Amino acid sequence: MKKILGILLCLALAAGFAFANGSAEKTETGSGKLVVGFAQIGQESGWRDAETASLQWYASRNIDTIELHFADAQQKQENQIKAIRSFIDMGVDVIGLAPVVETGWDAVLMEVKEAGIPVIFLDREADVDDSLYATFIGSDFILEGQNAAVEMGRLLNGKGKIVELEGTVGASVANDRKAGFDDTIAKQFPGIEILGSQTGDFNRAKGKEVMESFLKTYGSEIKGVYGHNDDMVLGAIEAIKEAGLKPGKDIVTVSIDGVKGVFEAMAAGEANVTVECNPLLAPQFFQAAADLKAGKTLPRWIKSDEGIYRADTAAKDLPTRQY
């Protein structure tokens, strides 16, 4: 039995290697197409799946002008590095990268630079020298927090007590969304007091549990809840309902991301505002890639196009939401 398992394991490994090498075929050059290699992290969340889908959909719609080589690194840096090396061999025009971790990119990006290929970081940045990449396309998380604070101030007319559901401790997204929100509240809305702030780990179950506890401690004093992402607020909405209060009315909600679930909640009158964090970055990405191929210089940071969505238009927006 053990022998059979061993053989199976070897076969699986061999198949894995064969697959990994198989993707590195030479591309035809000089066809005038924009040839882009993109090293994606993997499929860690719905948000990233939406980003992947956006890239592939956009490339397939523009198949005459764009040739996209897409590599899924399954959350491993070594796979991303391998993919980047294969892109160099192919001689692509531009390399796109969503770095899975911040460090350890210097060597491979130096090779890319020597090959004369510009690099675009998409939605995440790496800790490398400025000369090693052309531009970064992504969200400004601090701005998202500031926008959320302005929305909260508007909903409460600048007066009231609120609680905050933080993202995973230490995540840069959570730190920025907190800093942007807290600073703006302190500066622009002195009438709003943040009663408590606790981590809900970016997920629904934790968001609900933390909100339950806030409701026990502060009761109906709470007039608003701010969540670093939509999912935590969706969990909190359940907790608010169980406490006999009306989410969206007794306790207003502001959250960030713009996932479909929160649009459903807004359409049902149970949530108020979501500040979008857009994963559909393909149009901006391919535009930047085309510009780089044409030899243009781009700003160091291209901020992604993002909107603010409120409950009054949620029913209309809902069918257009893709993620």
Added chain:
Amino acid sequence: MTMKLIKKYRDGRIFWPSMVFFAILVFNTLISGGEFLSITIMDGHFYGRLIDIFRNGSKLMLLAMGMTFVIASGGIDISVGSVMAIAGAIACSVIRGNLFPALQGSVFFALVLALAAGALCGAWNGFLVSRVKIQPMVATLILMVAGRGIAQLITNGKIITVNSQAYYFINGGYILGLPFPLYLVMALFAGALVFTKKTAFGLFLASSGINEKSSRLAGIEVENIKLLVYVFCGLAAAGAGLIESSGIKGADCNNAGLMIELDAILSVAIGGNLLTGGRFSLGASLFGALIIQSITTTIYAMGVPPEVIQLVKALLVITISLIQSEKIGLKLIPAKEAVS
């Protein structure tokens, strides 16, 4: 008679875990000025932090029972978190009609299928451990990694939300003012207790955990007992998965039961059960689970800043373990020898 009962309680495995749990409650009551224990009536059911502890802790209590059996058999199951994700994914997909549309979103069949899937996962683990003889940690690691992938395959990697009052009842429902999940825990506990105390199963299980070889020589079907405990553990995990998914009215495969296997193992350990297998106490594990849940609730109630939560938890767990250790804990009750 009462003296005898008190003595039995005091010498039993359940004594320290229950004392620690009550101590946490007393501590909270004191620092909150009584607010912690206050229970009000809201919409015809009880409402308060104590109720939260029992309701939110019910998942962990179910897992702790399954884990107690598995650990008693000399094994371990680190796949329970993934099994929770699978159960939630199946139930929500069936109710939404994405999976088996012929069932027309029947909540009943959704629950049956989810529990069956849990049992199947358990059977797979049990098969690998008892028949293929893979070490339990490795055998269940397979499902721990693959299970979350299976769950995401079922839901297409999205969070599936459902809108079914019947499904919501599993977590949010109340009977006689008490949360429904608590009844699930009590039912499983009663069933498991009868099964282990009134049949020879408990003895066989402990025996297999202590010495597999001699148990087999004594005529105990060790393989089947092992298979059975993993199936039970899978079933309990599926139940926990349903409670979690019902609580958020959806299946969140990325986060459902993430790392909860460690809490489940910790519950069993804090309950004073040996991780090497052998004799066990289900009740002690239940108190272990309640301790872990009440620590979380305490941290939220005290408003501990998120950056230091893990540290506070670790310190509390170390303290509890020290109190329970024979060397230190017994010093706290020097009269024990005199009593016996």
